[in-house]
Amino acid sequence: MDKKAFQDYYPDLFSHCYGCGRLNEHGLHVKSYWDGEESVCTFHPRPYHTVFPGYVYGGLLASIIDCHCTGTAAAAAYRAEGRDMDTEPPLRFVTASLHVDYLRPTPLGIPLEIRAQVKEVTGRKVVVTAALSAQGAVCARGEVVAVQVPEHWMPDSAWGDHSPAEKKED
Amino acid sequence: MDKKAFQDYYPDLFSHCYGCGRLNEHGLHVKSYWDGEESVCTFHPRPYHTVFPGYVYGGLLASIIDCHCTGTAAAAAYRAEGRDMDTEPPLRFVTASLHVDYLRPTPLGIPLEIRAQVKEVTGRKVVVTAALSAQGAVCARGEVVAVQVPEHWMPDSAWGDHSPAEKKED
Numbered sequence: 001m002d003k004k005a006f007q008d009y010y011p012d013l014f015s016h017c018y019g020c021g022r023l024n025e026h027g028l029h030v031k032s033y034w035d036g037e038e039s040v041c042t043f044h045p046r047p048y049h050t051v052f053p054g055y056v057y058g059g060l061l062a063s064i065i066d067c068h069c070t071g072t073a074a075a076a077a078y079r080a081e082g083r084d085m086d087t088e089p090p091l092r093f094v095t096a097s098l099h100v101d102y103l104r105p106t107p108l109g110i111p112l113e114i115r116a117q118v119k120e121v122t123g124r125k126v127v128v129t130a131a132l133s134a135q136g137a138v139c140a141r142g143e144v145v146a147v148q149v150p151e152h153w154m155p156d157s158a159w160g161d162h163s164p165a166e167k168k169e170d
Numbered sequence: 171m172d173k174k175a176f177q178d179y180y181p182d183l184f185s186h187c188y189g190c191g192r193l194n195e196h197g198l199h200v201k202s203y204w205d206g207e208e209s210v211c212t213f214h215p216r217p218y219h220t221v222f223p224g225y226v227y228g229g230l231l232a233s234i235i236d237c238h239c240t241g242t243a244a245a246a247a248y249r250a251e252g253r254d255m256d257t258e259p260p261l262r263f264v265t266a267s268l269h270v271d272y273l274r275p276t277p278l279g280i281p282l283e284i285r286a287q288v289k290e291v292t293g294r295k296v297v298v299t300a301a302l303s304a305q306g307a308v309c310a311r312g313e314v315v316a317v318q319v320p321e322h323w324m325p326d327s328a329w330g331d332h333s334p335a336e337k338k339e340d
Contacts, residue, residue: 016220018227026218048196050186051264052323057188058265059236063229094221095228099269153222 005031006039006071009085014092014149019067028060030067032075032116039072041114049108056106061140065130066098068114069144073126076118077148093126093146106132106139124148175201176209176241179255184262184319189237198230200237202245202286209242211284219278226276231310235300236268238284239314243296246288247318263296263316276302276309294318 007020007030015023020030032041043064051057073093078085106112113133120127125147132140177190177200185193190200202211213234221227243263248255276282283303290297295317302310 014222016223018219018221019229021220024218024220026216046196048194049188050191050194051188052184053186057233058268059189059229059233062232062236062268063227066229066232095270095272097269097271098228098232099267100265101267102265 004085005033006075006085007031007067009090010074010092011090014090017067019063020071028063028067030064030071032068032071034075035115037117039068039075039116041068041071041116043112043114045108045112047108052105054108056108056112058100058102058106058140061102061106061112061132062098062100062142064112064114065100065132065140065142066095066144069116069128069130069142070095070146072116072118072128073144073146076121076126076128080121089151092149094149096125096145096147098142098144100140100142102140104137104139107134110134112139119143174255175203176245176255177201177237179260180244180262181260184260187237189233190241198233198237200234200241202238202241204245205285207287209238209245209286211238211241211286213282213284215278215282217278222275224278226278226282228270228272228276228310231272231276231282231302232268232270232312234282234284235270235302235310235312236265236314239286239298239300239312240265240316242286242288242298243314243316246291246296246298250291259321262319264319266295266315266317268312268314270310270312272310274307274309277304280304282309289313 015021018027045056049060070093074091077091116128116130128144130142131138185191188197215226219227219230240263244261247261286298286300298314300312301308
């Protein structure tokens with residue numbers, strides 16, 4: 001596996017995400033890597049990420065799946081262009097839709113493994129599916145439709161006054 | 171509006187949820203209320219709940235929608251039984267599936283309003299839809315399929331050694 005996670009290649013401006021931004025000191029720091037054709041993420045929920053005592057909160061699972069899949073979408077887009085993630089221009093994806101099916105309670109206190117597969121790469125859209133497991137048992141399955149961030153959102157140096165919402169009206 | 175939120179009626183054992191548990195000191199403390207036939211929740215994301223600078227993290231939005239909708243499912247189930255939420259036996263719902271469509275970036279720094287409608291009550295299953303708005307603009311729409319927690323998960327006094335996963339095998 002590459003020692004650098006997908007998220008470690010994001011430009012600084014896109015590295016403040018609560019789920020996966022390396023610059024968000026309060027965040028979850030989801031880290032994703034290729035493992036052959038699949039991507040993999042290992043996540044250790046904190047003791048307070050509980051739904052009932054002993055079990056993990058489903059909103060946290062949705063968050064991990066979300067960031068792992070948008071990271072995988074970015075990595076897949078670089079692959080589709082035949083270039084490495086440290087090459088220009090940078091690609092970053094946001095979530096258009098997120099779906100999670102919760103199959104069984106997810107035990108707290110052990111590492112979770114999330115494995116994702118790229119289902120579809122179509123223009124600026126990438127569809128990624130994921131399975132979240134605890135000790136080999138699949139606890140949740142997810143699907144994310146990820147869309148590439150428009151170039152005019154991306155930093156040339158910084159957004160300055162150009163926020164996504166303002167720029168969207170262009 | 172009732173001064174007590176749906177989540178304030180949950181038994182103590184079910185009040186540790188990171189999303190909405192009043193006993194989770196690290197949690198988000200989602201609070202939901204009836205407003206006629208709809209339920210409503212107002213949520214103030216924290217400054218670090220960011221996706222990009224100035225915008226709210228989608229995983230957080232999914233979490234708020236999740237807890238608001240499962241709370242609404244519980245409240246709807248009491249209504250369907252024609253009784254108040256402080257009557258026995260307690261009803262609590264978990265998420266079977268969660269779907270969120272992100273329609274536009276959600277601005278950070280202002281309160282968000284989540285309004286939910288009960289789409290279907292069928293036996294132990296309740297389907298709830300939600301719209302999440304910032305300053306009147308709908309930023310995300312969600313749908314949650316919520317399922318009533320089995321009676322044998324519910325506290326008579328406490329679970330003791332009976333965790334959901336263990337009990338599931340009964």
